[in-house]
Amino acid sequence: MKVPFLDLKSQYKSIKKEIDSAIKHIHETSAYVAGPAVAEFEEKFAKYIGVKHAIAVSTGTDALHIALRALGIGPGDEVITVTNTFIATAEAISLAGATPVFVDIDEKTYLMDLDTVESKITKKTKAIIPVHLYGQVVDMEKLRSIAKKHSLPIIEDACQAHGSLYKKSKAGSLGDFGCFSFYPGKNLGTYGEGGAITTNNDEYAAFARLYRDHGAKVKYQHDIVGGNFRMSGIEGAVLGVKLPHLDRWNNARRKHAVQYKKLLSKVSEIILGAEPASSTGNYHLYIIRTKRRKELADFLGSKGIATGIHYPTPVHLQRAYSSLGLKEGDFPVSEKVSKEILSLPMFPELTEKQIAYVGDSIKSFFKQ
Ligand SMILES: *Cc1c(COP(=O)(O)O)cnc(C)c1O
Secondary structure (H helix, E strand, C coil), X not given: CCECCCCHHHHHHHXXXXXXXXXXXXXXXXXXXXXXXXXXXXHHHHHHHXXXXXXXXXCHHXXXXXXXXXXXXXXXXXXXXXXXXXXXXXXXXXXXXXXXXXXXXXXXXXXXXXXXXXXXXXXXXXXXXXXXXXXXXXXXXXXXXXXXXXXXXXXXXCCCCCCCEECCEECXXXXXXXXXXXXXXXXXXXXXXXXXXXXXXXXHHHHHHHHCECXXXXXXXXXXXXXXXXCEHHHHHHHHHHHHHHHHHHHHHHHHHHHXXXXXXXXXXXXXXXXXXXXXCCCCCEEEECCCHHHHHHHHXXXXXXXXXXXXXXXXXXXXXHHHCCCCXXXXXXXXXXXXEEEECCCCCCCHHHHHHHHHHHHHXXXX
């Protein structure tokens, strides 16, 4: 049996009619950049997340970058984030001209270790970026109380957390900003690149709208130096079609996670990721941990099962960040976990049979 890591084709087939007609409409109206389909999606997405404003932009990386710009963050400033993340979180800080300051992760949830955040706050600290990695939500009440004590804004990296909940609130509505990616493989993915900023703050929203479009509210009247971070019409149209399906897709992933857990919780050689308190994740990724990762991944590969690693190298050990002078041993939990984590196939259209096959294959590997 073949079990791909992700299958975007089967999802397209399930909504082909709606998608094709929405894209056709873009061609017929030539609204290729921004335009009504993007504006309509922004409105629906803001409502879905439970915030006043959603600003569609070019990518998730740009969403984070623009949020930092809106806070006036730049050279000489420090922004605290986590080293177990996709590099884009740190890159956005660098793009703004500021310096990323990393913290380690909690060994059970693989999310930002909130007990170490305060020790990293200096006079230069200007913001905190928690990452809701794998679609699990950071303990935001605890983080907000730390941020409040030091008057620091919070930018949620919700690029993997579309529809994830903290208590009853959506990820992206819990900080000063939420930042989303609509890269095709995300839970809400478009057919190209896309991102969004969510916020309840009118000023931040107005800044983001200006900044994404060359700093101009009126064509050729440029109030600030911005850039081109607009979303294309086709991306907005695709997202508008997909958004109403997101909860159903996330629920399917949650069901798959329950099945994985049932199958794997008794396998003593692997550790399953723990759901953080008050978080209802969207299961963007399903992570297991084993000391025999490479052997297991190779074995599963030989059985037709694709796996991934998210992420094999913590950001502080990437060559791109060598100038920060950080080294092996600085963030021991992230380093250890990065050598042991393995992402199993996870997408809404997975079948019970496929998951059972993955579970049986893992069990047979450890029985050898
Ligand atoms: C995908 C992702 C990003 C970046 O989003 P892009 O749209 O690819 O630029 C940032 N942070 C995290 C945690 C991500 O998973």
